[in-house]
Amino acid sequence: MNRLPLLFIGILATFGSAWLGVVAYAYVNLGSLQPVISEETGGLLPPPLSGSAIAGQKVYAANGCLYCHSQQVRPASLSTDIAKGLGPRRTVARDYINERTVFLGTMRTGPDLTNIGVRQPSVEWHHQHLFEPGVVSEGSIMPSYRYLYKVREIQGQPSEEAIPVRGPHAPGPGYEVVPTQDAKDLVAYLISLKRNYPLPEVPEEQ
Amino acid sequence: MEAGVLLLAIGFFLLGGSALGAFFWAVRNGQLQDLASGAEVIFDEDEPIGEATDCFPDKRSHDAVEKLMKS
Amino acid sequence: MSAATAAAPHPSTHTEVLSPQERYEIDRSLRAPVLLFFGTSIFWLLIGSILGTLAAFKMSYPGFLDSEAWLTFGRMRPAHLNVVVYGWASTAGIGVGIWLMARLCRVPLRSQNLVISAGIIWNVGILVGTLAILAGYSRSIEWLEFPGFATPILFFAYGLIGVWTIIMFRFRKPGHVYVSQWYLLAGFLWFPWLYATANILLIWQPMQGSGQAAVNWWFAHNVLGLWFTPIGLASAYYFIPKVIGRPIHSYYLSILGFWSLALFYSWNGMHHLIGGPFPAWMISAAVVASIMMFIPVFTVAINHHMTMRGNFEYLKWSPTLRFTVFGAMTYTLVSFQGSTMAIPALNSITHFTDYTIGHSHLGVYGFFSMMMFGAMYYIIPRLTGWEWPSASLIRWHFWLAAVGIILMVGTLTVGGVIQGLALRDVEVSFMTSVYLEAPFRYVRSLTGIILTAAHVVFAVHFTLMLLRSGEQKKSATLFAKSTREMATV
Numbered sequence: 001m002n003r004l005p006l007l008f009i010g011i012l013a014t015f016g017s018a019w020l021g022v023v024a025y026a027y028v029n030l031g032s033l034q035p036v037i038s039e040e041t042g043g044l045l046p047p048p049l050s051g052s053a054i055a056g057q058k059v060y061a062a063n064g065c066l067y068c069h070s071q072q073v074r075p076a077s078l079s080t081d082i083a084k085g086l087g088p089r090r091t092v093a094r095d096y097i098n099e100r101t102v103f104l105g106t107m108r109t110g111p112d113l114t115n116i117g118v119r120q121p122s123v124e125w126h127h128q129h130l131f132e133p134g135v136v137s138e139g140s141i142m143p144s145y146r147y148l149y150k151v152r153e154i155q156g157q158p159s160e161e162a163i164p165v166r167g168p169h170a171p172g173p174g175y176e177v178v179p180t181q182d183a184k185d186l187v188a189y190l191i192s193l194k195r196n197y198p199l200p201e202v203p204e205e206q
Numbered sequence: 207m208e209a210g211v212l213l214l215a216i217g218f219f220l221l222g223g224s225a226l227g228a229f230f231w232a233v234r235n236g237q238l239q240d241l242a243s244g245a246e247v248i249f250d251e252d253e254p255i256g257e258a259t260d261c262f263p264d265k266r267s268h269d270a271v272e273k274l275m276k277s
Numbered sequence: 278m279s280a281a282t283a284a285a286p287h288p289s290t291h292t293e294v295l296s297p298q299e300r301y302e303i304d305r306s307l308r309a310p311v312l313l314f315f316g317t318s319i320f321w322l323l324i325g326s327i328l329g330t331l332a333a334f335k336m337s338y339p340g341f342l343d344s345e346a347w348l349t350f351g352r353m354r355p356a357h358l359n360v361v362v363y364g365w366a367s368t369a370g371i372g373v374g375i376w377l378m379a380r381l382c383r384v385p386l387r388s389q390n391l392v393i394s395a396g397i398i399w400n401v402g403i404l405v406g407t408l409a410i411l412a413g414y415s416r417s418i419e420w421l422e423f424p425g426f427a428t429p430i431l432f433f434a435y436g437l438i439g440v441w442t443i444i445m446f447r448f449r450k451p452g453h454v455y456v457s458q459w460y461l462l463a464g465f466l467w468f469p470w471l472y473a474t475a476n477i478l479l480i481w482q483p484m485q486g487s488g489q490a491a492v493n494w495w496f497a498h499n500v501l502g503l504w505f506t507p508i509g510l511a512s513a514y515y516f517i518p519k520v521i522g523r524p525i526h527s528y529y530l531s532i533l534g535f536w537s538l539a540l541f542y543s544w545n546g547m548h549h550l551i552g553g554p555f556p557a558w559m560i561s562a563a564v565v566a567s568i569m570m571f572i573p574v575f576t577v578a579i580n581h582h583m584t585m586r587g588n589f590e591y592l593k594w595s596p597t598l599r600f601t602v603f604g605a606m607t608y609t610l611v612s613f614q615g616s617t618m619a620i621p622a623l624n625s626i627t628h629f630t631d632y633t634i635g636h637s638h639l640g641v642y643g644f645f646s647m648m649m650f651g652a653m654y655y656i657i658p659r660l661t662g663w664e665w666p667s668a669s670l671i672r673w674h675f676w677l678a679a680v681g682i683i684l685m686v687g688t689l690t691v692g693g694v695i696q697g698l699a700l701r702d703v704e705v706s707f708m709t710s711v712y713l714e715a716p717f718r719y720v721r722s723l724t725g726i727i728l729t730a731a732h733v734v735f736a737v738h739f740t741l742m743l744l745r746s747g748e749q750k751k752s753a754t755l756f757a758k759s760t761r762e763m764a765t766v
Contacts, residue, residue: 033486062413064351070629072553079625083703092554093487101416102489104553108629108700109336111707134339139708141336141715143343143350168340244453245524248381248515250294253522260520260595260655264668267594274590275522 033094036200045197049098049189056189059182061101063145070105070112073195087115087195089202095195110142117194126187127163127179135167144169148183151175293450295383306385307376308660310392312743314372315653317400319736321364324407326732328357330725336718347411355422356410362420362500363431364403366641369649370508371399371438374461376656377515378442381458382449388441395437402430418479418489420497425480432476435469456531457511463539464507471499487554501640502542506608509648510534510577513605516655517584520598521591526583534576541569545619567619574612581605596671600651603679607643611636626701631714631721632693635686642728643682650678650735657742666746670738677731685724692717 035044049057060066073087082089091114096102105112120126125136131149133142149163151171162176171177179187249255258275261267295303332353335341342348379386386392406423409415415422423431442465446458475496478484484492518525525531545566553560581602591598614636618627627633654671658664665671692714699710 061417062352062415063346063349064355064415064417066417066419067351067354074553078621080701080703084707090554095554096487097485099486100483101418102487103417104487104490106419106629106633108707108710139711141339141711143335143339145349147344147346147349244455245518245528247294247453247455248519249522249524250296250300252295252297252300253519255522255524257522258520258591258595259522260597262594262596262668262671263665267668270594271591274594 033097035094035097038197045199046095046098046195047192047197049192052185052188053192054100054189055181056185056187056192057100057103059148059186060103060189063186065113066103066105068107068109068142069103070108071103071114071193072105073112073114081112085119086112087118089195089198091195092199092201094199094201110140113190113193114195115193117191118196121191123187123191124163126190127183128165130183130186131163131165131177132167132169135165145183146177148180148186150178150180152178293383293452295380299383300380303379303383303385304659305662306387306389307379310386310389310396311372311376311656311660313393313396314368314375315657316739316743317396318365318368318372318649319732319739321360321368321403322732323729323736325357325361325365326725326729328353328360330722330729332357333718333722333725337715337722346413352411352413352415355415355417355419356407358420359410359422360403360407362641363423364400364407366505366645366649368399368403369653370505370645371396373512373649373652373656374442374465374508375438376652376660377457377511378445378461381455381515382445383452384445384449386445388444391437391441395434395441398430398437399434402427402434405430416480418493420500421475421479421493425476428472428476428480432469432472435472439465439469455515456525456528456535457515459532459535460507460511460514463535464504464511467499467503467507471496471503490553491555498545499542502538502545505641505645506538506542509604509608509645512648512652513577513581513601513608516597516601516651517581517605520595520601520655521585521588523584523588526580526586530576530580534573534580537569537573537576541566541573545570545615564619564621567616570612570616574609574616577605578609596665596675597651597655599675600647600654604644604646604648604651607639607647611639611644614639626697627693628697629700630693630697631689631717632697635689635693638682638689639686643686647678647682650674657739661742661745663742663745665738666741667738670734674731674734674738677727677734681724681727681731684727685721688717688720688724692721 035046035048037043038045071091073089073091074081075090076082081087096104120129127149129136130145132144132146133140134144146169152175154162154174154176158176159178161178163179165171165177246255253259256275258271261271331342332350335343335350335353346352375386375392402423406427409424409427410422414424414426416424421428442462446462475492478492479489479496483489514525514531545563585602592602617623618633618636654665695717696710696714699705699713700707702709
């Protein structure tokens with residue numbers, strides 16, 4: 001019974017250490033990472049996001065993209081992520097410092113999006129895909145996000161922003177599909193998802 | 207950022223401190239002695255050891271439990 | 278802790294037990310507050326089941342209900358999760374915890390208005406939070422999707438409960454503190470700490486970078502192990518011995534189990550992020566802690582098994598025992614499964630797949646929800662002084678729930694492995710994993726219907742109970758004779 005207080009202090013220390021180790025460490029260390037300067041371009045890595053892309057993060061969060069899509073490339077020692085083309089290297093903590101909410105995700109019902117900006121650099125492709133995923137990507141179970149778009153009558157000339165779409169919800173002649181600001185911001189964010197720049201802490205992987 | 211750290215530090219010491227206090231209290235209060243009888247505090251004269259206290263609300267179950275208790 | 282206690286006999290050896298009159302008064306004092314928590318939890322259970330089933334079908338029919346923003350999968354899925362975790366499970370857990378605490382403290386509830394107010398405010402918070410998710414205010418932080426304007430409501434309501442718990446414990450009758458009370462006190466104090474930390478660091482003053490994910494999963498996993506598990510185990514440690522009329526096999530083991538849970542559990546959270554952008558030691562610590570969890574889990578399993586040994590036949594005749602033992606066995610199973618999922622070799626197959634979803638439902642439903650059903654079947658008649666009108670409805674509830682969850686977990690587990698192997702295979706495309714998983718997801722949607730049916734049965738029966746339907750059966754629940762006589766007054 002005499003040693004119980006000592007035992008208990010040991011227990012408390014370990015319980016508290018989990019809090020310190022996970023929470024406090026994450027907060028102090030990972031939470032204060034800074035971007036590095038690129039040797040090639042002199043710009044910052046990770047590159048800062050445009051205002052539209054930052055707004056797009058909110059649209060990504062509001063519509064729950066994270067529940068089907070992850071944003072992390074695991075190392076070759078633990079996975080085949082790199083071999084399957086998810087990215088040229090694993091992702092590290094510094095990659096996410098520009099994200100207000102970090103969308104690492106825990107499900108791959110849909111593909112990982114870490115480098116979707118590299119795989120699909122076309123703005124128009126993204127708008128078409130969001131409007132009707134099943135037409136652009138055969139077999140996809142992603143739902144339509146056509147509620148982020150406006151279908152309106154063509155007034156004189158078609159709008160420059162109009163997106164050509166196909167599929168069951170494509171409007172008839174005389175109508176066009178135009179993205180809302182939310183859709184534009186979301187696509188700006190998706191295009192920005194490129195983690196193919198080198199970072200000092202990640203050696204080149206085969 | 208600093209306010210957050212301070213809040214958390216206070217919370218941590220409050221919680222950890224109270225847990226520590228709880229343990230010392232338990233030792234001094236004799237909670238950790240006589241653990242055998244501790245298991246019996248949930249029973250009393252009206253619901254003693256050996257008496258079941260739940261069954262389906264039908265006669266079949268009631269009769270079955272009465273039989274089980276006697277065995 | 279004054280000098281005076283040195284002369285008196287140890288309080289723990291002199292525990293006043295309850296007289297039937299006292300026990301009856303305690304139950305009566307708890308009636309309105311606990312029924313409020315139970316009734317609202319059942320309401321949220323129905324809403325949550327429907328949301329979950331609809332979301333599940335969307336995976337098989339992506340065009341289902343896809344025209345409106347508030348019905349999109351990405352909002353319906355977190356709405357489902359938050360409704361079942363906070364609206365159903367936590368609310369039921371608070372109700373059960375309050376009742377157990379009052380019983381074990383052996384004093385009636387004096388501050389009814391406090392607890393009723395807390396219950397109302399709590400439910401307002403859930404409603405506001407859920408509508409906010411559907412309206413697009415979620416930040417997509419898993420298990421914390423209620424936005425920053427909803428969480429203080431929940432926190433305030435919870436604060437009232439926490440204060441009440443401490444007051445109740447302070448004014449308990451002297452004597453031994455039963456193991457369930459340890460678990461309840463710990464759970465009731467851990468939860469606000471977790472919730473506050475997570476909300477501060479992720480929502481109100483978001484920390485920068487991938488450390489968010491570490492804190493996110495520290496929180497989400499700890500909600501399971503340091504909130505739901507303590508309430509569930511407190512419930513099992515009370516109801517199993519109480520129903521069969523035999524004390525817990527080894528009281529010492531139960532204390533050991535408690536402290537080792539506290540020791541190891543909170544390191545586990547990072548195992549959701551194996552392979553992610555974190556220092557290796559954080560992930561390794563999580564893996565080690567996940568394995569060390571074998572100790573408390575095994576301890577609990579031995580204890581429950583040895584207590585039940587020779588008494589398994591009671592499972593045929595007691596609803597509470599049936600649900601509780603189902604929950605207890607599932608606790609062991611899901612915990613062992615969780616430990617194995619943290620092993621990197623296995624994790625490389627199961628991570629990112631439906632396997633994880635099977636695991637989470639096994640825990641929150643197969644363990645915790647079944648445990649809560651068992652507790653509610655015992656508690657509600659004692660609150661109302663009335664017997665459950667229909668044995669048949671109870672059996673329907675049990676079998677629909679048991680079959681539903683076993684099928685759901687089965688299909689997601691098998692499917693998840695297949696999905697994972699395809700995701701890992703460099704020879705096949707991503708879409709292959711989607712095609713292979715499709716039939717398993719469809720079966721899962723069907724199990725959602727089965728579980729929703731179970732909950733409709735329960736809700737109907739609960740309503741009949743409140744309306745005092747059927748004859749008052751004086752002999753069927755084995756109320757002690759004197760309690761029955763008092764109940765008819």
